[in-house]
Amino acid sequence: MEYTARQIEIINAATELINQGGIQQLTTKALAEKMGFSEPAIYRHFKNKTDILSSVLNYFGMGLKTKMTELIQSEDKGIEKLKQIIDFQFEHFSNHPAIVMVIFAETSFQYEEKLSSAVHNILTNKKERVVSIIQQGQQDGSIRSDVDPNQLASVFMGSMRFTILQWRLNNYSNDLRKEGVMLRQVIEKLLRGI
Amino acid sequence: MEYTARQIEIINAATELINQGGIQQLTTKALAEKMGFSEPAIYRHFKNKTDILSSVLNYFGMGLKTKMTELIQSEDKGIEKLKQIIDFQFEHFSNHPAIVMVIFAETSFQYEEKLSSAVHNILTNKKERVVSIIQQGQQDGSIRSDVDPNQLASVFMGSMRFTILQWRLNNYSNDLRKEGVMLRQVIEKLLRGI
DNA sequence: TACATTAGTTAGTATTCACTAACAAAGGTA
DNA sequence: TACCTTTGTTAGTGAATACTAACTAATGTA
Numbered sequence: 001m002e003y004t005a006r007q008i009e010i011i012n013a014a015t016e017l018i019n020q021g022g023i024q025q026l027t028t029k030a031l032a033e034k035m036g037f038s039e040p041a042i043y044r045h046f047k048n049k050t051d052i053l054s055s056v057l058n059y060f061g062m063g064l065k066t067k068m069t070e071l072i073q074s075e076d077k078g079i080e081k082l083k084q085i086i087d088f089q090f091e092h093f094s095n096h097p098a099i100v101m102v103i104f105a106e107t108s109f110q111y112e113e114k115l116s117s118a119v120h121n122i123l124t125n126k127k128e129r130v131v132s133i134i135q136q137g138q139q140d141g142s143i144r145s146d147v148d149p150n151q152l153a154s155v156f157m158g159s160m161r162f163t164i165l166q167w168r169l170n171n172y173s174n175d176l177r178k179e180g181v182m183l184r185q186v187i188e189k190l191l192r193g194i
Numbered sequence: 195m196e197y198t199a200r201q202i203e204i205i206n207a208a209t210e211l212i213n214q215g216g217i218q219q220l221t222t223k224a225l226a227e228k229m230g231f232s233e234p235a236i237y238r239h240f241k242n243k244t245d246i247l248s249s250v251l252n253y254f255g256m257g258l259k260t261k262m263t264e265l266i267q268s269e270d271k272g273i274e275k276l277k278q279i280i281d282f283q284f285e286h287f288s289n290h291p292a293i294v295m296v297i298f299a300e301t302s303f304q305y306e307e308k309l310s311s312a313v314h315n316i317l318t319n320k321k322e323r324v325v326s327i328i329q330q331g332q333q334d335g336s337i338r339s340d341v342d343p344n345q346l347a348s349v350f351m352g353s354m355r356f357t358i359l360q361w362r363l364n365n366y367s368n369d370l371r372k373e374g375v376m377l378r379q380v381i382e383k384l385l386r387g388i
Numbered sequence: 389t390a391c392a393t394t395a396g397t398t399a400g401t402a403t404t405c406a407c408t409a410a411c412a413a414a415g416g417t418a
Numbered sequence: 419t420a421c422c423t424t425t426g427t428t429a430g431t432g433a434a435t436a437c438t439a440a441c442t443a444a445t446g447t448a
Contacts, residue, residue, distance in 0.1 A: 020305075021304060022303075022304055023218075023302070024218070024305060027404080027406085029404085038426075040409095040426080040427075040428090043408085044426070045425090048407080101301055101304075104300070105301055105302065107216060107299055107302075107362070108218070108301075110215060111214075111215035111216050116363075123359075146383065147380055147384070151376060154353055155353045155356075155380060158352035158353040159348055159353065161356060162349075162352030163352070165317075166348070168301070169313070182345060183348070186342070189341055200395090221434080221435065221436085222435070223436095232397060232398080234396085234438080235396055235397080237437070238395055239395090242436080243435095243436065
């Protein structure tokens with residue numbers, strides 16, 4: 001589960017390629033070109049193409065997990081943690097727009113067992129953590145408790161994803177951080193406990 | 195903008211293939227096999243592969259537009275219309291799961307100008323209509339007016355999409371109609387005007 | 389009947405793809 | 419010094435892909 005420096009370079013190059021034009025753009029030729037070496041050199045670092053793709057997903061999932069764990073362990077109220085997730089995610093995507101495409105490519109990975117389950121795990125894991133934060137918020141009174149936490153998590157994550165998708169489809173032209181601030185206020189109004 | 199019966203057959207076959215394994219699964223060979231004729235026969239009905247894909251998107255977009263127009267013209271209150279959109283969409287996806295993949299493949303189409311703009315148009319058009327319904331709801335008092343209608347539309351559409359995505363990633367195993375009923379209740383609670 | 393159009397066929401092509409075989413240079417270590 | 423490992427190279431391969439050329443059978447129409 002650990003990657004060499006060279007592997008991480010390749011993972012980043014692959015992520016950028018996916019961002020530029022979907023997974024179809026991720027060919028061994030393009031990847032080698034981006035890395036500045038020949039095609040066969042790729043196979044010194046990864047077994048095959050599926051191995052590269054699953055590493056891209058896994059590497060991204062690891063980073064996300066670490067951050068979410070940090071957040072959960074803090075002393076803040078539930079609603080505060082949700083707002084911090086929005087800030088973190090939107091800031092992160094602003095700085096690394098390439099990753100966005102990887103996340104939204106979830107359905108493209110479907111044809112490969114190994115990849116689709118990787119995507120599924122990332123999403124499920126994140127949702128579980130959001131649900132537990134919402135439950136905590138319902139107990140500390142910062143989040144309304146008249147709605148099922150699982151449903152609220154879908155609303156929360158769906159809103160975030162949709163906002164990011166719009167930004168992506170608009171070719172990153174608007175300021176995602178501002179969108180984040182606005183979304184944070186809306187989520188607060190809609191989920192705030194009485 | 196009108197399609198022959200044979201073209202619609204091909205559009206449906208293509209949609210199913212995309213559903214089964216993403217756009218990568220949509221090859222001329224697979225499409226011909228599914229249609230029960232030879233590969234070159236495809237080119238009697240479509241100019242090229244991009245033409246097929248943009249027809250798939252366009253055909254889907256047309257159906258969606260028609261339904262949304264009907265909804266908007268009714269006499270119901272804003273919140274009622276939103277609930278009807280959920281019912282319609284979830285029922286529709288339950289009956290035609292193949293289409294789900296096409297919608298969520300938006301990022302895969304990005305590398306082709308013609309296709310990415312088609313996707314963008316479908317989404318933008320739908321969102322505009324949702325925004326106008328929400329504005330109406332804020333005026334007739336059925337939807338809270340302390341939140342920007344554009345933001346509420348993102349929450350609404352994002353929640354729907356996320357619920358459908360989860361259903362998809364779970365291999366359609368849960369009952370989407372039930373999910374729709376639950377989502378409808380949540381949306382009502384969160385958006386309801388005072 | 390003569391002819392044109394439509395919608396299919398078989399055969400084939402250039403290109404691209406992921407991946408392999410075999411070799412080479414550099415560095416670490418016995 | 420001798421040798422092994424690591425990380426790259428060049429050259430090439432079989433399979434798949436989108437698409438074309440040329441032909442044909444059926445159907446509608448002048």
